[in-house]
Amino acid sequence: MYRIVGGDGREYGPVSADEIARWISEGRVNAQTLTRSEESTDWKPLSTFPEFAGALHAVAPGAGLPPLPPQSPDQLAAAILARGYTVDIGSCLSRSWGLLKANFWLVVGTTLLIYVLLGGIGAGLSHLATLWLGLSLHRFAVAGGVVGSVWHMIFGGSLLGGLYWFYLRLIRGYSPDVGDAFAGFTLAFAQLTLAYIVSALLTCAGLVFCFLPGIYLAVAWIFTLPLVIDKRMDFWEAMEVSRKVVTREWWSVFALIIVAGLVGGAGILACCVGVLVTAPIGFGALVYAYEDIFGTQQPSSALRL
Secondary structure (H helix, E strand, O other): OEEEEOOOOOEEEEEOHHHHHHHHHOOOOOOOOEEEEOOOOOOEEHHHOHHHHHHHHHHOOOOOOOOOOOOOHHHHHHHHHHHOOOOOHHHHHHHHHHHHHHOHHHHHHHHHHHHHHHHHHHHHHHHHHHHHHOOOHHHHHHHHHHHHHHHHHHHHHHHHHHHHHHHHHHHOOOOOOHHHHHOHHHHOHHHHHHHHHHHHHHHHHHHHHOOHHHHHHHHHOOOHHHHHHHHOOOHHHHHHHHHHHHHHOHHHHHHHHHHHHHHHHHHHHOOOOOHHHHHHHHHHHHHHHHHHHHHOOOOOOOOOO
16 A cells, blocks of 8 residues: 655555556656555655556656756755756746736735734734733843744744745746645645754854855755755755855855845835735746756656546
8 A cells, every 4th residue: 555645745645565556557747756555654656666667658758767967965965966057046036026917816816815914813813912921121022022033943944945945836837726835734744844943043043153154054054945845845954955056156146045035025115015026936946946956856746636
């Protein structure tokens, strides 16, 4: 018996080998669909299971072959560094704008919802907590900051990871809905949370003690969350892969982050309403950069149920 991760980010199973073979023939799963046997906890592309090689080859000759290396995080980083890559800021922004135009309300609504949950809910809980405790203005600020920080630490990784997942599915030609933006809570909650907390703490430590190391780490770890949710990496593996790969083109990635941030914040000049448009463009540019660098190595699974 087997379990798989569908194109909607949900886990299906247990199902028999015969059922999976039928799904292959119907085009509902492919060679890259993440699969594991009931006896294992490791998710691997379906093409790595020899029992399905025949069914995959029958649908698409050559599909039963193992996907392009690498299969491990270290090999992934090594392969990308060996072939090299470039960060085309203009292309990332242009494609992000095109994605927004083609899916305007879905992208704007989903992005706004996640940003509100990241900031607004934390602020609201801070206010309620201080009212309930009857604190003075000074203590209100302190307690509010603590509550807001705790909210971000617990849920920030899954919310941002889910937003990356939503954009990646849209970029790859699927038809995601708002629910996909919350996939981080079901696909990799623990690892996304650890990635978010550990990278934030180490970056802050670098900023406090020497500043420049903090800047370096903030940029080097920019792709940690999408690596966790897209490649199902452990948090430290994702941090290391992102750091190794980004370091090669650190200044280009740094420039992309600066430009994406400026674009994302530019909407504030238009009575803040413009942020609804510019924030998705800035975020989408980062996702396109991730896809250009990492996406061709191991596409997400493609089950459509």
